[in-house]
Amino acid sequence: MGQLVAYIVRTAAGPCLFVTMVLTGIIWIVQALRFVDEIINYDMSTGAFLYISFLLLPQLLPVTMPIGLFCGMLYAYWRLSADSELVVMRAAGLSRISVAKPGLLLGGICAVFVASMTFYFMPLANSTMRDTRFAWKYIYSTIVLREGAFTPLKDNLTVYVSERRPGGELHGLLIHDDRDPGKAVSMMAEQGTMIRSDEGPKILLLNGNRQERDLKTGDVSLLYFDRYNLETDVFSAGTPIRRQKIEERNVAELFTTSSDDVGAAQISKYRAEGHRRIALPLLTIAFALVAVATVLSGEFDRRGSWKRLWLGCIGAGVLQGAVLGLLQAASTEPILIFVLYLVLFGAMGICVYLIRSGAGLRSVPASTAEAAG
Incomplete structure (x- = not known):
């Protein structure tokens, strides 16, 4: 069983890592281009630019990794199904849950990684990046003089x-x-x-x-x-004080900050950001379940399997859009936080039901398994 788990995890980990790196790289390049203007106007060094750009990764990975995990696991389980390896596993007496466990294990590992980003590294990177940009703008370059203006x-x-x-x-x-x-x-x-x-x-x-x-x-x-x-006497009262933004606060601060500190209008945004840090790891697990349920739910049929593939991709897209939309709207309507968790846990429950239910892969005779092998 241990070798089987390692085999499935290894099969899914490669595509997951590849898709995550490609998506992160594309978004990273687009986001890093925002700092080109600062290189020119603030005389920022290349090392400082690369350092600031690197600090974007903890913000991007919690968004790209769930997508990469879904694509990697869907590819891995789909390949096992197309090569009739799932049929052999079922004929050997493995239940659908046993076959799904390696994928869920990889999903749990990715969820822990995403949680480490959202709970610790993301606010730390945001704070460090803003400190560095502030230093170059007001301390190192002192004054921004635009050419030809x-x-x-x-x-x-x-x-x-x-x-x-x-x-x-x-x-x-x-x-x-x-x-x-x-x-x-x-x-x-x-x-x-x-x-x-x-x-x-x-x-x-x-x-x-x-x-x-x-x-x-x-x-x-x-x-x-x-x-x-x-x-020049640009700053008559000295260098401006940099104020901490929501993205720089850790989860504990987001939930413990009172309205007396930030104002009643801002407190809902703090709470919504805190729930976003929690929702992204849960979304990672939900995506893993959706990918596994897409392949393991329904009978083994090559002709009808493409329909499940498209339904799984559409379901993952709808889930991602719903979670991001609810997180955005929760900053003004706190009641939507309840709906957010209802959607996440509801999607997980439906996927677990589809994996465990009798609509999954049918057991096949040993002779069929031998012929497939």
Whole structure:
């Protein structure tokens, strides 16, 4: 029996891993492209970009692994059925539950893995990713200056950069400063660079001029300079405080946070996110049951088996859509949480019934099994 379990698990694990990796890779590439803009504007290093992109995986795997598990197990059991191996197993005296156990064991392993992602690694990765992006935006790069655009750094301070080069080097700067109510200052420089100091961020201007106009008298003064430090004072109250989002909180915090801490309007979103972390591992088990029930329910008939295959795929799609839709709607209608668990456990119960019921694979005579072998 142990060899049989290992054989079925090995047969299903390969396709499951392959489909999961393909789906995760496709979604990962699409999601990682969002950070290309930060690489350009924040001078983010390639290592930091890869590090942030890697932190997306704990968010993607709980979504892609149930689908990969369903496809892998459906393929494995379908192959066993097409090769008449299931007929031999049934002729050897194995019940439908015994044949289904290896698939359910693999489903349980995947469910534990998904639970580890949703309960621990997902909030940790979200928090680490936001900390890293925050550091590059406000500490390492200090100020975002977009190439070929007028960038307001603060009220009454606008900077235009014609070209940005690696290392934070700026070319073709035009700065208009109206922070002093009594005068307007315009500066032009051939080159510049961002520098950080204890007093705050500054822009070092090279080879330019400074024009100052007194708003009361209208007098204009012109100053040519080789080097000039412009204090930007972007953050008058210091670096902004990064606030923790829902995705960064663990399950215990999602269920124990009170409305006094986050407000009555947000508390339902916290609870819905907590139930989402629980529902995804349960969905993994449900998908494993759907895949097994698709093959083991119904008589062994090559001509009619395609119908069950399509019904199983449609059923898995409907289940996935229902779970995701209920999770989305539960943030505004908490009563739908009950419906969510009813759908999940109801689907599991139906699959177990189909596997155990008399509509499964029929026992065949030993002579038939020998002929099939």
